[in-house]
Amino acid sequence: MRARQPSDVELGRRAFRRRQGVRSVIISIVSTIVFAIVVWITLVNTPGWARVQKSFFDPVVFVEAIPRVAQGFLVNLRVLLYSAVGVLVFSLVLASLRTLRGAIFFPIRAFVAGYTDLFRGMPLIIVLYLVGFGIPGLRITDQRIPAEVLGTIALILTYSAYVSEVWRAGIEAVHPSQTLAARSLGLGHGTTLRLVVLPQALRKVTPALMNDFVSMQKDVGLISVLGAVDAVRSAQIEQSASANFTPYVVAGLFFILLALPMIRLTDWYSARLRGREQIGSIL
Amino acid sequence: MTAVLRLENIHKSFGDRDVLRGIDLEVREHEVVALIGASGSGKSTLLRTINLLERIDDGQVWLRDEDISNPRVKVDAVRARIGVVFQQFNLFPHLTALENITLASRTVFKKSAADATARGLELLDRIGLADHAASYPDRLSGGQQQRVAIARAIATNPELLLLDEITSALDPELVGEVLDLVRELKAEGTTIVMATHEMAFARDVADSVVFLDAGVIAEQGPPSEFFTAPKTARAQAFLSRFMA
Numbered sequence: 100m101r102a103r104q105p106s107d108v109e110l111g112r113r114a115f116r117r118r119q120g121v122r123s124v125i126i127s128i129v130s131t132i133v134f135a136i137v138v139w140i141t142l143v144n145t146p147g148w149a150r151v152q153k154s155f156f157d158p159v160v161f162v163e164a165i166p167r168v169a170q171g172f173l174v175n176l177r178v179l180l181y182s183a184v185g186v187l188v189f190s191l192v193l194a195s196l197r198t199l200r201g202a203i204f205f206p207i208r209a210f211v212a213g214y215t216d217l218f219r220g221m222p223l224i225i226v227l228y229l230v231g232f233g234i235p236g237l238r239i240t241d242q243r244i245p246a247e248v249l250g251t252i253a254l255i256l257t258y259s260a261y262v263s264e265v266w267r268a269g270i271e272a273v274h275p276s277q278t279l280a281a282r283s284l285g286l287g288h289g290t291t292l293r294l295v296v297l298p299q300a301l302r303k304v305t306p307a308l309m310n311d312f313v314s315m316q317k318d319v320g321l322i323s324v325l326g327a328v329d330a331v332r333s334a335q336i337e338q339s340a341s342a343n344f345t346p347y348v349v350a351g352l353f354f355i356l357l358a359l360p361m362i363r364l365t366d367w368y369s370a371r372l373r374g375r376e377q378i379g380s381i382l
Numbered sequence: 383m384t385a386v387l388r389l390e391n392i393h394k395s396f397g398d399r400d401v402l403r404g405i406d407l408e409v410r411e412h413e414v415v416a417l418i419g420a421s422g423s424g425k426s427t428l429l430r431t432i433n434l435l436e437r438i439d440d441g442q443v444w445l446r447d448e449d450i451s452n453p454r455v456k457v458d459a460v461r462a463r464i465g466v467v468f469q470q471f472n473l474f475p476h477l478t479a480l481e482n483i484t485l486a487s488r489t490v491f492k493k494s495a496a497d498a499t500a501r502g503l504e505l506l507d508r509i510g511l512a513d514h515a516a517s518y519p520d521r522l523s524g525g526q527q528q529r530v531a532i533a534r535a536i537a538t539n540p541e542l543l544l545l546d547e548i549t550s551a552l553d554p555e556l557v558g559e560v561l562d563l564v565r566e567l568k569a570e571g572t573t574i575v576m577a578t579h580e581m582a583f584a585r586d587v588a589d590s591v592v593f594l595d596a597g598v599i600a601e602q603g604p605p606s607e608f609f610t611a612p613k614t615a616r617a618q619a620f621l622s623r624f625m626a
Binding site (some may be wrong): 103105106108109112115116119 | 391393439440441442451452453454
């Protein structure tokens, strides 16, 4: 049965689609090249291009800056790792607290609502200053708290507010009938949330969560304002030594390289979700 | 007289599963053809291939004199000539009943707002929902929604109407109003291909019954013969399960 020979009509259609495929690939390649050339020519012909090229894209400075910026970038990676874990845990707690029903929990719900309003409204850089210079001012310990740690705390505080709202949207997007069915089986509020609602919410909000993660990857660079010697700060040091801005470009490239795999992964996963929702149809 | 729709040797598989295995079918002008068969026999897939929502693996689909399975045809233009009503209505929830009906007339067929609205109101009147022109779908019952969906499908005077189990998602007491509307369409001469589980209705309205089994047409004929004296054993088994 598998060995059914396609008819001539079908073979003709396949050949036509193949040709169409080849044609569209060629068109896209040509249009990309033309576009790139136009952009390049326009840029090169701007009056100040020679100077900009010298101060932002100096190959010698570029190579010399790499070791120190890479060293600093390790700090960014460490902060990112701790922040990501911290945000995941803290935001889930916040979102779960917000689902609590009953008058007695009103203060908790109000606190969480106020918290997300506050930290979504406040610019990250201000949170960094408040945490970075405010917490040490409390004199909780005699030792100096490293800027890295303070930066991590500020990132967790800000991003948890965003991510908890993403969770909440996901929880609300799970149809109430699911909760109804779980409660009808005798599962409690917490168990229902943990075993029925959150697993479905996770699937819905994964693309949004990944997007927030990408966003956080680059905001990690802001901890340099607290004096942590990360990639951005290292680039600044290099820049003042060489009087050339190329080190910033180096640091920027590091951040892009870090973000790219995550961005691709997000796109791939979103496409897969979309594919699953419209099985078979070719619209 | 040429057929409105002609299927020749249609094959379609999903992965390893052969859903359609060589379907030949002809639908003449004003004819009502009922596709019946168990779930998974390929009824819905067949309807979707006619509307080019599913790419066939072999065979040809002719709409009048045009081979619409040819990849050179403009898919949207072909679909504009065919009306489809879905099992789940698929009305646009953000548009009123009237807007649902007039959408294609206004955008695809570039009718003036006045003409499209006049036609839409006339259709709403005909399906008995003149009072509901400004209602959104969530304010309508299932039967009302499905009648609006039918009006939406015929608003642009398609040459062929496809009905995909249009009563399967309805409460039993709402089935009648929808089937009555289909009966009226037949009386007006609309050419219809419908997948259905309503045997009594198929017997009553269809000019021809097509029994699909495992991706092939196992039996085909006028309803009077098919329902009273099915020739094949598979059709007999299917009908005895249904009539029991």
